[in-house]
Amino acid sequence: MNLALDFVYYRNFRFDGRFHVRCQGDDLAKVARIRYELQRVTAAGTEQLAGVSARSFARTGSLADHGCPASLLTSARAGQYRITPRVILLEKEARAMNHPVGAQGVIDLPALAIDIVEEDLDRRILDKVPLANGRRQRRHAVVRKEDDRFVDDPYGQRLAPLPAVGPDGRCAPLLIKFREDGLAQLRQDLRPGSNAPLARWWPNLGAQLVLRPVLEPAEREDPRLAALRPYCWMEQPGAMSVETYHALLRTFAALEYVDSLLPAPATSATPLLLLGGAALLATLLTGGALVLGNRAYDDAQPTADFEARQYYLDEPGARWQGLNIRKVWAEQVTGKGARIHFSDGGLFPNHEELRGNPKLQIVSAKPNDDPEHGTASLGIMVAARNGLGVTGIAHGSELFVHDNRASDVAGATQTLKNLLLQVQPGDIVGINRQAANPAVLTTVLPSLHERPWWDVMQSLSQRGAVVLNAAANGSSASLEDKGTVRGYGVDLSQWRFFDDHGDAGCILVGACHSWDGKPHQYSNFNYRHRMLNAWGDSVVTLGYGKLQDKSGHDRDYTDTYAGTSSATPLVAGALALIQSYAIEQHHVYLDGDQMHLLVCASGYQDATLPDSDVLPMGHRPDVHGALLLLDRLLGGGRFHSPREEL
Known part of the structure; x- marks a missing residue:
């Protein structure tokens, strides 16, 4: 058959x-x-x-x-x-x-x-092609004194804000991470007759306290979800005043078996809050991609072909510093065999470049708070190559769409669960979301600032996925005591309000100029582990209506998508092309560290600081160069023949 x-x-x-x-x-x-x-x-x-x-x-x-x-x-x-x-x-x-x-x-x-x-x-990426010693991404060996270490405890000197009080006069829930066997220890300490300090300080607390594990009982048995097992939601006990509850939380923060506390929003009325004052909505700045006027073209007019204006597809030239993608398309490398999981603010699923695509899977469609933003991101990666509009970088790949704010019964953790359940080795994972420290809400940070997201990113990386997080777009206010300047990114290796939990195996994506490849000043930079960069301005894609504005949203296009919002899907699409070729041609996949090393060894080194050869946000992918190097490493392919070395 x-x-x-x-x-x-x-x-x-x-x-x-x-x-x-x-x-x-x-x-x-x-x-x-x-x-x-x-x-x-x-x-x-x-x-x-x-x-x-x-x-x-x-x-x-x-x-x-x-x-x-x-x-x-x-x-x-x-x-x-x-x-x-x-x-x-x-x-x-x-x-x-x-x-x-x-x-x-x-x-x-x-x-x-x-x-x-x-x-x-025993093959390693750099066995044959070592990185140059000169132009490199700076990786500080930052050593903080113990008394100056930024910790998860949200009730210390720097994280003075306590959980917000809602209109009902009550605090929002908290997401608690326990250390190994910590929840069992807490329950033991709260048992009647316990001689534990917690029971002495807070008698009868066990009868008042409500803890809800993030995972349902059946989910706790699934090894894929292990990263979320230590987490519970905790609510303010009904008979406890706000002042008393705050005192209780200070006690909890000092418990040796409590790893971290993350406050949740007091109300959903403010769409910019997610998982507490500690997170801003998963939608990054678009750099002025809003439509300020209706261009009102006749709806009967057919959509033009804008692919020629997608200069990020080109190899670098005098005017634009692209990602060198068209050369690999010419060799039929279009993303086939690769899978992308991308989390953003929503989408318009009936856009003419997305609807009817059997390779587009919508994992979570709600709350869909910012469909313009998500549609623009998806267009960069998988818009159909159909002779109209734009063409996605990896239009032959499968793409699984996640909503940053998808919630389960207990709280806003469904996206994390979905990623853990669905991501396979070799998948490309892109997180277009940003967080913030509640002490400095005017500066946005990458998602892995938050411990739940860091834990899940680490779990996905360890299983072999290539995980990308937007580096985020810096500060919107100048605060001398916080070390921020309006319109500038922060140095993630030094800024004390960014919580670097360690190496999660993740790649942060910064934003560079389209015209010379230099860093955009608004982009965060100097993540200690891994960074890549791509355009943070002038990106042609779906949505917003700046380039074409029809009735509704399903035929709109823009040429001004920007920020780390645009850079993240650009890098995700580029890496999906590299992964698809590795899988299709060589039957191998690259994990996050291997992919990063390959791109560093083959990519563009434009994103330097003035009068320096340091790369504070890593390399910009050269997709053709990466496939050429991959063929050299693996002994031949469509882009390099071993005979060329004779």
């Missing part, structure tokens, strides 16, 4: 014994499940190594099952491997084809072959 199915299969650039596989194609909706069987082929015959069954989205309705993804584990050894997909159709589809149903109707498809050589077991 011929089925319109094909398979994406790959392993890490440095083979770790894991193979990853998923299915795509027009007949995917007919599939109930696929069993993948891993074998090693030796001179003595075929050795059965592992087998995994994966259910389909068509059967379960869960986007985590889209494409029947699976991972197969074996020992990290060189050899010839093959993965055999065994497909079982949905019963109704099998009957419609007069095909046996269930296990009697297994369809064995051709095996997928992967050869592992000894070099693959």
Whole structure:
């Protein structure tokens, strides 16, 4: 039986014994499940190594099952491997084809072959192409004195603001992270008769205190959600005054088994607050992309083709410093096989460049507070190549759309849950969201300033995803005592109000000038771990209506999308192209650190400070250069032949 199915299969650039596989194609909706069987082929015959069954989205309705993804584990050894997909159709589809149903109707498809050589077991990105010592991203070995360390405790000297009091006279809930076994220890301390200091200081607290774990009981058993297990919501006890509750929170902040406290907003009436005074809405500045007047073109006029004005697709020239993408499109590298998860403020799903795209999956559609912003971001990455409007950088890739503020029953953590449940090794994850320290709400910061987001970003990075966070757009007020200047970004390696929890494996994205590649002054910079950059101005994409303004929102375009808002999807699309080629051509994927090193070794070094060769926000991707280097590292491909080295 011929089925319109094909398979994406790959392993890490440095083979770790894991193979990853998923299915795509027009007949995917007919599939109930696929069993993948891993074998090693030796001179003595075929050795059965592992087998995994994966259910389909068509059967379960869960986007985590889209494409029947699976991972197969074996020992990290060189050899010839093959993965055999065994497909079982949905019963109704099998009957419609007069095909046996269930296990009697297994369809064995051709095996997928992967050869592992000894070099693959210990390969590193920079073995062959070391980074230059001169122009580099600055990484400070910042050592803060213990008494000057910025900590999670929101009730210390710097974080004086306590949870906001709402119109009802009560404080908003708190998100608490406990250390290992901390919740159990708290409950033990609050038991009647306990001699613990907490019970002595706060008698009868156990009868008043309400703690709600972020994860439901069934979710706590899912290993993918482990990063959220330590978190609980806590509410102000009903009979407790605000003053007494604040005193209780100061006590909680000092408990050795409490890791962090994050206040939630007192009311949803202010759309710029998320997960408390500690977070501003997930939507970044657009640099003046608002439409100040209605251009009112006749709606009957067809949309023009604006692709020629997407100068960020070009290689650098006298006027624009692009990402060198058109050259890889010419070699049919369009994002096929790559997956992007992108979280933003919403979208207009019926935009003419997005509707009907089977590769666009909406994970969370609410609250959809800023659909213009999200639509602009998505257009940069996956707008259709249809001869009108704009073309997405990685228009052949799959894109899963998340809403920054999606909420579950307990609170605004659904986006974090969805990411943990759905992201696979090799996926590109982009977070177009910003936070703030409640002591300096006029300066916006990357999401990983907040511990829940940092924990989830680390979990995704550790499983092999390439995780990007917008670096955010700096300060809107000059505050001498806080060290901020209006219109300028902050130095994330030094600014004491940014909480650097350590290396989460994440890449921050800064904003550079379109004309010379230098840093935009409003962009935050100098993140100690990893940064890349892309245009923070003049980006042509969907939405807003500056370039074309029709009735409604579904035919609008702009040429002024800006900020780290535009830079983040630009980098996400560029890295999706690199990942798609690595998977399709070489059957390997790059994790976040490997991808960052590849782009640093091949990218543009324009984002320097005046009279300096330091790169405070890293490199700008050169997509063609990255694929050329990848072919050199892996021994040939569409962009480099080993014969060229002879």
